[in-house]
Amino acid sequence: MTLPGGPVAGVYFDGRSSRDHPATVTLTEQGVTLNVPELGSPRMWPLAEVTVDPAVPGVRRVVKFRDGGRYETADDAAISAWERQVGLNRALTGVRWLESRWAAALGALVLAVAAVAAFVVFGLPVLARQAAAVTPRSVLATFDRETLKVLNTGEYVGPTKLSAARQAQLQAEFRDVAAWAGGGYPYTLLLRDGEPAGTDSGGIGANAFALPGGTVVMTDQIVALASNDRELMGVLAHETGHVTHRHGLAGVYQGLGLTLVSTVITGDLVSATTFAAAVPAALLRGGYSRADETQADEVAGRFMLERYHTTRPLQDILARLEKELGDGKDSRASVFDLLRSHPGTPQRIEHLRAIERAALP
Amino acid sequence: MTDLPAPLDPADDQTGAPYGRHAGQPLLPAVTDSPAPTPMTVTEYPVSFTGRADEYFRIWIVNVALTIVTLGIYLPWARVRTRQYFYGHAWVDGQNFEYRANPVALLRGYVIVGGLFLGYSLATQFQKYWIAVPLLLIYVGLYPWLVRQSLRFQAANTVHRGLRFGFMGSLRDSYVAYGAANILGSIGGIFALPWAWFMQRRYQLNHLEYGTARGKFRGDVAPFYVIALTAVGVGVGLGIVLLIPLAAVLFGSMNWNPDTFGDGDPTTLIVLFAVAYVAFILLYTVLWQYARAAIMAYVLNHGELGGVIRTRATFRPWTLVWIGVTNTLATVFTLGLATPWAAIRRTKYVLEGIQVRAIAPLDDFAAGASQQPSALGEAATELLDIQVGF
Numbered sequence: 001m002t003l004p005g006g007p008v009a010g011v012y013f014d015g016r017s018s019r020d021h022p023a024t025v026t027l028t029e030q031g032v033t034l035n036v037p038e039l040g041s042p043r044m045w046p047l048a049e050v051t052v053d054p055a056v057p058g059v060r061r062v063v064k065f066r067d068g069g070r071y072e073t074a075d076d077a078a079i080s081a082w083e084r085q086v087g088l089n090r091a092l093t094g095v096r097w098l099e100s101r102w103a104a105a106l107g108a109l110v111l112a113v114a115a116v117a118a119f120v121v122f123g124l125p126v127l128a129r130q131a132a133a134v135t136p137r138s139v140l141a142t143f144d145r146e147t148l149k150v151l152n153t154g155e156y157v158g159p160t161k162l163s164a165a166r167q168a169q170l171q172a173e174f175r176d177v178a179a180w181a182g183g184g185y186p187y188t189l190l191l192r193d194g195e196p197a198g199t200d201s202g203g204i205g206a207n208a209f210a211l212p213g214g215t216v217v218m219t220d221q222i223v224a225l226a227s228n229d230r231e232l233m234g235v236l237a238h239e240t241g242h243v244t245h246r247h248g249l250a251g252v253y254q255g256l257g258l259t260l261v262s263t264v265i266t267g268d269l270v271s272a273t274t275f276a277a278a279v280p281a282a283l284l285r286g287g288y289s290r291a292d293e294t295q296a297d298e299v300a301g302r303f304m305l306e307r308y309h310t311t312r313p314l315q316d317i318l319a320r321l322e323k324e325l326g327d328g329k330d331s332r333a334s335v336f337d338l339l340r341s342h343p344g345t346p347q348r349i350e351h352l353r354a355i356e357r358a359a360l361p
Numbered sequence: 362m363t364d365l366p367a368p369l370d371p372a373d374d375q376t377g378a379p380y381g382r383h384a385g386q387p388l389l390p391a392v393t394d395s396p397a398p399t400p401m402t403v404t405e406y407p408v409s410f411t412g413r414a415d416e417y418f419r420i421w422i423v424n425v426a427l428t429i430v431t432l433g434i435y436l437p438w439a440r441v442r443t444r445q446y447f448y449g450h451a452w453v454d455g456q457n458f459e460y461r462a463n464p465v466a467l468l469r470g471y472v473i474v475g476g477l478f479l480g481y482s483l484a485t486q487f488q489k490y491w492i493a494v495p496l497l498l499i500y501v502g503l504y505p506w507l508v509r510q511s512l513r514f515q516a517a518n519t520v521h522r523g524l525r526f527g528f529m530g531s532l533r534d535s536y537v538a539y540g541a542a543n544i545l546g547s548i549g550g551i552f553a554l555p556w557a558w559f560m561q562r563r564y565q566l567n568h569l570e571y572g573t574a575r576g577k578f579r580g581d582v583a584p585f586y587v588i589a590l591t592a593v594g595v596g597v598g599l600g601i602v603l604l605i606p607l608a609a610v611l612f613g614s615m616n617w618n619p620d621t622f623g624d625g626d627p628t629t630l631i632v633l634f635a636v637a638y639v640a641f642i643l644l645y646t647v648l649w650q651y652a653r654a655a656i657m658a659y660v661l662n663h664g665e666l667g668g669v670i671r672t673r674a675t676f677r678p679w680t681l682v683w684i685g686v687t688n689t690l691a692t693v694f695t696l697g698l699a700t701p702w703a704a705i706r707r708t709k710y711v712l713e714g715i716q717v718r719a720i721a722p723l724d725d726f727a728a729g730a731s732q733q734p735s736a737l738g739e740a741a742t743e744l745l746d747i748q749v750g751f
Contacts, residue, residue: 013523018726059449098423105419108426115429
């Protein structure tokens, strides 16, 4: 190899032909002296007319001259020492330093995993909520419209079988809940039959859900399940909680964000690796909606305490819903429990009790 | 030829080519019309690849971490560094390749394309079709232009022996090869798609330049049909083999009572669908990789440069498929950590299965006109996952 300051052996290309010429360079603080014996006397290039490509592990170092010529050498040590001396490529020399150490690689790995995890667990929900909060009302209305189009196909719900008087009564009570919830949303209550005859899907059964724009759908089956209207108002207050906190929209943003993250990590849009990344994403989405349910329960709890001084009715109907679901279906525990989006009913009931206890003097 | 005093790796010297300035060979002009027949000496230069998985793993993980820490701003530098590593470790006749794209130009392209793509995703999410549809139409309309920009950018930033490659395909030809051919391919399916592949490879090779030397594709359209038919045939065969056990399990789980189908055992059903889904993805991957590998081999076996250089591929397409499938599985099961190993493994197999055969010395090419295309097309193909190379 070379002594510091001595000539460094390599090869020269003039940039006009593919012919290689043996060459040496002498590196000083002022610049580079290039000596190509086959092409005549040495030439001195000042620093300003020379660029040095940042080092890439195991690849020959390249010094480029302003006239298009280039000098290549395997003597990385000599070029690196000179680079440090004259202060070229500082940033990428740092990167090269990181790349050459296993400890740095391990640190980078830990950092990358921690950063991604922190972003997905803490950053993304915050971002999604912010984005949902600033989304214009017209967009919310579009969501409701499109979802209702799907609902009105008759596959999941049918027209309600409740009497006109009962419907009017529920609508009047809902107006009270809506007025309490506030936020300026155009709240609408849609009463529907959750088990329409003659469909393959079997309907949605005893259920209530809110769309982002303030439309709340409640089925005849849940009305029948309730032993009094306080229970139903608890359920409806819970749904207005989803509306005022914009959970539906935040969920859409979270889904988009997770897709983006897994695309960035795996580097492609559709493949087996993206599919593998989708499983943890689905688990996370379940976690997000658990937090949403808890928040909506808190809204409902506040409403119940203000109106009835107890959260008991909501606890009762939750317990009955759980029993109803448990009756029909296989209740064996399975790995798919992990994928359930709702918190366990016992935890929710306990949470409502805690809200009530905290409110009592 | 002149070699360096200290080769980086013994592999550099694996060429076995006669060293010294191609003794005894007349120096031919760089461009001759037809490769002269027998009396010419043919020198074969194997391509070697000296990249190492452990070395590249560290580059990769540092790239990932820096990209995350800088919130994506480092991404172009990471991409350029990765390419520099792969190009720099590819050797022909004792000289390596160089990738010389400017990361700042790429960053500008990434920001523009990324912004438009985000706008499009949000617009479709919120059903704002008056934004989404025009964006999509602009993309479809500009697609051939983007591909041409990308090919120009990739070629102009590839250097070997101090000379740049270049791509001089016209915009009109790009609209034929990537516009009309793709439309016909999507309508005609198996009847037109191989023709579209042929048109695209011919466009890529016939306008490639190395210095003043022009590339040429000597291939024909028929072998592309053979490749497509092979892929479809294997797909149908494997599909049947996979479907039979799946169907058997499905009927077994129904307890011979069709009435309970909907609410039978949901766990079995879900597992079954997951298995079918993974099987479908694997099958799709296998077929697609086979088609790509076979096309790549065919194109390399029929590529010519300046009338004095031909390429030859000795890698086997089905081995490449095997490498592709095992690479995917390794990547999935290591949660992505095997990505660098997989990339090195595949590149090594492909590159070391390529030979360059020349009847003129490789150091006898002259520089062509230099061009400096914008990075927008490259950024678009990279971000939108368009496959333009081979």
